[in-house]
Amino acid sequence: MSVADYSWLNGLLGGALIGLAALTMMGTIGRIAGVSSIYSGLFKPASTQLWQWTFIAGLLVSGLLFQWLYRPIALEINSSMPILVIAGLLVGFGSRLGSGCTSGHGVCGISRLSPRSLIATATFISSGILTVFLTRLIQGSI
Amino acid sequence: MRTAISGLSAFVAGAIFGVGLIVSEMANPKRVQGFLDITGQWDPTLMFVMAGALVVTGVGYQLIFKRDKPLFSDSFSVPVNRLIDRKLLIGAAIFGAGWGLSGLCPAPAVVGVSTGSWSVAVFVIAMTIGMKAYELLVEKN
Numbered sequence: 001m002s003v004a005d006y007s008w009l010n011g012l013l014g015g016a017l018i019g020l021a022a023l024t025m026m027g028t029i030g031r032i033a034g035v036s037s038i039y040s041g042l043f044k045p046a047s048t049q050l051w052q053w054t055f056i057a058g059l060l061v062s063g064l065l066f067q068w069l070y071r072p073i074a075l076e077i078n079s080s081m082p083i084l085v086i087a088g089l090l091v092g093f094g095s096r097l098g099s100g101c102t103s104g105h106g107v108c109g110i111s112r113l114s115p116r117s118l119i120a121t122a123t124f125i126s127s128g129i130l131t132v133f134l135t136r137l138i139q140g141s142i
Numbered sequence: 143m144r145t146a147i148s149g150l151s152a153f154v155a156g157a158i159f160g161v162g163l164i165v166s167e168m169a170n171p172k173r174v175q176g177f178l179d180i181t182g183q184w185d186p187t188l189m190f191v192m193a194g195a196l197v198v199t200g201v202g203y204q205l206i207f208k209r210d211k212p213l214f215s216d217s218f219s220v221p222v223n224r225l226i227d228r229k230l231l232i233g234a235a236i237f238g239a240g241w242g243l244s245g246l247c248p249a250p251a252v253v254g255v256s257t258g259s260w261s262v263a264v265f266v267i268a269m270t271i272g273m274k275a276y277e278l279l280v281e282k283n
Contacts, residue, residue, distance in 0.1 A: 008186070008187065008190045010165055010166055010167065010187075011166050011167075011187045011188070011189075011190030011191045011194065012190045012191070012193065012194040013165055013166070013194065014161075014162045014163065014164070014165035014166020014167070014168065014191055014194065015162065015166055015190060015191035015192060015193060015194025015195040015196075015198070016162070016194040016195065016197070016198045017158055017159070017161055017162030017165060017166075017194075018158075018159055018162035018163065018166070018168075018191070018194070018195040018198075019162075019194060019195040019196070019197070019198025019199040019202065020158050020162070020198060020202075021155045021156070021158040021159035021162060022155075022159075022195070022198075022199045022202075022203075023198065023199060023202035023203070023206065024151065024154060024155040024158060025151075025152065025155045026202075026203060026206050026212065026218065027202075027206045027212055027213060028148070028151035028152075028155070028212055028213045028214050028215075029148045029151055029152060029212055029213075029214055029215045030211065030212035030215040030217060030218035030219050030220075031152075031215075031219050032219070032220065032221065033155060033159065035159075035247075035248040035249040035252070036247070036248045036273075039248050039252065039270075039273075040273045040277075043270065043273065043274060044277075049145075049148075050145050050146075050148065050149040050152075051145075051148045051149050051151070051152035052152070053149070054149040054150065054152045054153035054156065055152040055153065055155060055156040055159075056156060056252055057153055057156065058152065058153040058154065058155060058156020058157035058158075058159070058160060059156045059157070059159060059160040059163075059249065059252040059253050059256075060160075060252060060253070060255060060256050061153075061156075061157060061160075061256075062156070062157040062158075062159070062160030062161050062164070062253070062256075063160055063164065063169075063253040063254070063255070063256025063257065064256045066160075066161065066164050067256065067257065072257075073164055073169060073170075073253070073254075073256075073257050074167055074169075074170040074172075075169065075170055075171070075254055075257055075259055075262070076170055076171060076172035077171050077172075077244070077245070077246075077259070077261045077262070078171070078172065078175070078245075079171075079243060079244050079245075079261070081261070081264055083243055083244065084243075084244055084246075084261055084264050084265045084268065085264060085265075085268045086240070086243060086268075087239075087240040087241075087243035087244035087246065087265060087268070088240065088244070088246075088251075088264065088265040088266065088267065088268025088269040088270075088271070088272060089240070089268045089269070089271060089272040089275070090236050090237065090239050090240025090243070090272065091237055091240035091241060091244070091246065091247055091248070091251075091265075091269050091272065092240075092268065092269035092270060092271060092272020092273040092274075092275070092276070093233075093236060093272040093273065093275055093276045094233050094234065094235070094236030094237030094238070094239070094240060094272075095233070095237050095247070095248065095273070096233070096272075096273050096276035096277070096280075096281075097229055097232060097233030097236060097237075097276055097280065098229065098230050098231075098232070098233020098234040098236070098237055099221075099223070099229075099230065099233065101237060101247050101248055101249075102241070102247050102249070103159075103247075103248070103249050105234075106192065107192070107195045107196065107199055108199065109221075110196060111195075111196055111199035111200040111203050112203060112220070114221075114224075115224065115226065116221075116223065116224060116225070116226055116230060119226050119230065119231070119234075120230055120231075120233075120234040121234075123230075123231055123234035123235055123238065124234040124235065124237050124238030124241060125178070125238065126238065127234065127235045127236075127237070127238025127239050127241075127242065128178040128238040128239070128241045128242035129178045129179075129180055129242070130238075130239075130242070131178070131238065131239045131241075131242025131243055132175055132178040132179045132182075132242045133179075133180075133181055135242070135243065136179070136181075136182060
């Protein structure tokens, strides 16, 4: 599948599926599909529950099956390893400090019209935009 | 039994989530950074993904919350904290910086691990350490 085959329809459809996933979580077990919270829960053995493991497993398995049965997953990473380490640390720390990420705040929170999530999402999007801008500035491509 | 069926439900949810990320290419860091690159080659894809997700979840949540409880649990576990404080703002800012640097966040990173990419694996390990660091440095106080 080439770049030309992609369209905004893929975005809408994919987004709808993400929404469906969130609805599945809430409708079946009454949980927010906040991946940073679910993932970080895996490392708290005293309180970890099966559904947290299986949710993460579902993400992994969908990726494996998609590649196996259909086509490779587009994954274009421009960042160097040191940058990825820093980025990972920031995402990990920040998502816990801010009590959520793009799925938890961005999708689940905003859908509930949570002011907390609206503000958090606006903040991390702004921060992301600024970061990309500064990165490009430093790299000299601006 | 409840644990098993809850586990299965979450698995299905995770799988649907993963397919959504892949189809929308939110699992592709380049697309995410493209959205954040508003002064450059702006890629609006993420906007459409959010639109699709918010419409479905927004409407669906309204219907789900009309019920008194979920299918396989005794109650809904919805966050009640409404406080907009420094932790939220600083946390989101830090998260956003990491997201902008890499184009990755937890969900796409986990999906990305399934490709066998070393870059994603490094990110996920660092992310895990970052989460643990928060627990040890902040939560414990």
